[in-house]
Amino acid sequence: MKIELNTNERIYEVDVEPYESLNQVIRHKIGLMGTKRGCDTGGCGACTVLLDGQAVYSCMVPAARAEGKKVTTIEGLCNNNKLDPIQDAFVEKGAIQCGYCTPGMIMSAKSMLSQNSAPSEKEIKDSIAGNICRCTGYVKIVDAISAAAETIREGE
Ligand code: FES
Ligand code: FES
Incomplete structure (x- = not known):
């Protein structure tokens, strides 16, 4: 299915499978590799992103569930080349x-x-x-x- 992901204030249209996690889509379809993949089972936190400002494990969120929400990754914290x-x-x-x-x-x-x-x-x-x-x-x-x-x- 095609979904729109608002990631770091930019809209990405991506084709996702129902089983694909937000982590997979951020890294491999959007190409933002700053978000890490560790255990892939909700146990390590390496994949943490913000969803409407709340920290979530992106490996545990189906990408399709993030549609209509604001996703922020580590790349999104840098503002005009100034670090957070x-x-x-x-x-x-x-x-x-x-x-x-x-x-x-x-x-x-x-x-x-x-x-x-x-x-x-x-x-x-x-x-x-x-x-x-x-x-x-x-x-x-x-x-x-x-x-x-x-x-x-x-x-x-
Ligand atoms: S990769 Fe370990 S919690 Fe998501
Ligand atoms: S796991 Fe190496 S710095 Fe935290």
């Missing part, structure tokens, strides 16, 4: 090692920070509880999200 404060903070705080989890982590943080720019450490940890990182030990990721929250508050 969360992206900047991940770089500055050294919260990235292999980077495989990073897009999903950032999208989960984005969803939380857009509703709460003054999160407690627990709220930060809760926001990324569904995102697995095999490399960093999470401390620098939590630091980066906290620093991004501070930057966002300064700009409010």
